[in-house]
């Protein structure tokens with residue numbers, strides 16, 4: 001079942017067209033990667049899905065309903081979680097407090113009538129997320145003192161606190177060291193394995209894309225050049241000619 005869909009969308013910045021007539025679908029529990037060279041429009045497309053940018057033409061549907069006019073906040077509340085390349089955290093709060101805030105934000109919306117019980121629930125939910133994401137050992141450390149890899153894990157933890165159904169992940173391994181990257185890859189593989197999330201990943205690390213994806217969408221100069229299973233995309237002549245230079249290892 002399709003959960004999130006972009007239908008022939010076009011997006012531009014002050015008259016400069018960046019995405020033209022792009023369509024893509026994300027099914028419940030599916031893992032789709034969006035790849036393409038620098039400047040192809042991947043982040044722009046993610047912003048359009050997350051509500052950070054308005055589309056000019058076309059439609060965006062969540063569970064079959066148009067959400068093109070919904071704010072980013074409303075989309076997040078409905079279950080579309082968006083991560084960013086830049087890390088968005090409260091630097092002086094601890095790892096645990098950052099997660100608590102995200103959990104509280106979600107609970108207040110849903111459980112405002114059970115305020116007396118929220119504290120305990122928030123604590124329990126926060127501990128569970130700390131454990132799941134592998135951040136228990138740094139629970140009491142201020143976010144600003146975390147390693148870059150742990151900051152990105154914390155960002156993901158905060159996203160999960162909002163109990164999303166769709167995860168839009170923008171280069172989760174960007175800026176990570178050689179030792180941190182496999183940890184993030186493992187974490188994302190675990191999220192996929194739960195089957196709870198439809199995941200759209202923007203990522204330059206092609207081995208990671210090949211390993212995780214059910215489908216790959218290739219964006220080239222604002223157009224969708226190809227989409228299909230990893231092997232279909234890698235054997236697509238147009239992709240090979242226009243983007244891959246004959247070898248998928250050529251993607252950077």
Ligand SMILES: Nc1ncnc2c1ncn2[C@@H]1O[C@H](COP(=O)(O)OP(=O)(O)OP(=O)(O)O)[C@@H](O)[C@H]1O
Nearest residue numbers: 013014016018036037038039040041042043044045
């Ligand atoms: N805020 C903006 N104002 C004007 N132009 C922008 C803005 N953001 C992006 N662009 C332009 O839109 C095009 C697509 O950029 P975008 O960041 O979506 O590409 P990308 O595929 O995500 O690239 P990268 O892999 O480098 O992150 C580029 O030509 C970029 O210069």
